[in-house]
Amino acid sequence: MLHRHESTCLYRGIYLVSSHNCYHFVVPSPIFNSSQAPDRHVSLRSWWQSALGHAVVAAEAELLAEALEDVFGWELLQVGAWGATRQLLSGARTRRQTVVAPSTLAAGADVIARPAQLPVGSDSIDAVVLPHTLEFAADPYAIVREVDRVLLAEGQLLVLGFRPLSLWGLRASASRDGFPPGMRRILSERRVRDWLVLLGYEVVAARRYLYAGPWGKGPAAGEGNSRLLSRGLLNPLPPGAYLLKARKRVYTLTPIRPRFKEKPAVLGGLVKPTTRQSS
Numbered sequence: 001m002l003h004r005h006e007s008t009c010l011y012r013g014i015y016l017v018s019s020h021n022c023y024h025f026v027v028p029s030p031i032f033n034s035s036q037a038p039d040r041h042v043s044l045r046s047w048w049q050s051a052l053g054h055a056v057v058a059a060e061a062e063l064l065a066e067a068l069e070d071v072f073g074w075e076l077l078q079v080g081a082w083g084a085t086r087q088l089l090s091g092a093r094t095r096r097q098t099v100v101a102p103s104t105l106a107a108g109a110d111v112i113a114r115p116a117q118l119p120v121g122s123d124s125i126d127a128v129v130l131p132h133t134l135e136f137a138a139d140p141y142a143i144v145r146e147v148d149r150v151l152l153a154e155g156q157l158l159v160l161g162f163r164p165l166s167l168w169g170l171r172a173s174a175s176r177d178g179f180p181p182g183m184r185r186i187l188s189e190r191r192v193r194d195w196l197v198l199l200g201y202e203v204v205a206a207r208r209y210l211y212a213g214p215w216g217k218g219p220a221a222g223e224g225n226s227r228l229l230s231r232g233l234l235n236p237l238p239p240g241a242y243l244l245k246a247r248k249r250v251y252t253l254t255p256i257r258p259r260f261k262e263k264p265a266v267l268g269g270l271v272k273p274t275t276r277q278s279s
Contacts, residue, residue: 040182041104044136047180048084051217056210057083059225060160060241063209064129065091067245071156073126079115079147080133081105082160088131116142120150127156134192135161135183141195148199153250157201160243163208164188168240171214179214189242201246210240 047053060082068076068091076094078086081101086108089097100118101109113119115133128147134140147157162168164186172179172186193203209229231239 040177043177043181045084045105045107048082052215053083053180055212055217055225055228057087059209059228060131061087061090062225063207063229063243064088064158064160067158067205067207067243068092068127071127073152073155075125076127076129077118077120077125077150078129078131079118079143080131080136081107081109082131082133084108088129094126116146118146118150122149123152125150125155126152127158130157130159132160132162132180132183134159134187135185138184140185140187144195144199148201148248151248153248155248156204157196157246157248158243159192159246160241161189161192162186162210162241163239166210166238166240168210168214189244192244196244196246200249200251202249203244203246205243205245207243207245208239208241209243211237212240213237214240 048057072093074095076089076092076097078089078097078099081099082088084107086097086099089099098111099109100111100113100115100120102114103112106112111119115137116139128151130143130147134143137143151157162172162183164173165188168179169186172183178184189206196203211231212228
């Protein structure tokens with residue numbers, strides 16, 4: 001196992017194959033076969049390359065850069081691919097950043113693995129980013145529990161998700177293949193909060209964004225991401241997505257010594273009188 005100052009503590013048959021941002025690892029397992037990638041992953045990659053998809057990823061990279069300003073440490077883990085590059089981690093301040101993704105969406109990933117079975121040692125990661133990962137998973141709660149396993153005490157978790165009660169949620173529900181393509185379900189902010197609280201997390205910040213509809217070509221050239229991140233007179237639509245930032249709280253028990261019953265003091269063979277009077 002590699003030391004933590006060298007790279008993420010990885011195991012389960014992973015070997016070093018090249019150098020990227022830190023180290024590049026591959027899980028040698030027959031279950032990760034890129035030739036079996038379903039069509040929905042192909043459609044999702046195409047959507048990332050569209051004008052709207054590119055604008056959404058760029059806006060979320062700016063949002064995450066702001067949220068990661070106070071996140072420090074050795075290791076930051078992005079679980080799940082989102083976008084064709086490592087754009088979401090451009091504002092990270094940790095010493096190293098690692099992207100874990102399945103082989104079907106492995107472009108720009110450092111580790112090829114299932115998000116619900118991370119090849120990472122327990123209690124070894126300072127921060128984790130879940131960029132819409134839960135919405136594309138068959139068992140999203142299993143991913144949350146796995147992230148909880150690898151996070152250090154007081155580690156931070158950042159979750160991006162789409163809102164059901166929005167135009168993005170309505171289009172995803174009305175689309176046969178989901179929207180963005182391949183989405184299995186939309187998880188409300190309240191449900192994700194409940195999961196985190198159940199695992200002992202404290203939600204320290206929440207931000208709603210994506211004030212543009214799920215159509216068109218995104219912001220015009222030179223307009224920036226303000227229309228996607230902030231509400232304005234020209235975009236009065238309800239927010240289509242949310243960002244939750246939570247901290248893993250670990251409460252230790254304070255041992256309390258048993259209090260033994262005091263023996264009455266004896267003076268000259270006689271018991272010391274007390275203030276209690278017999279009735």
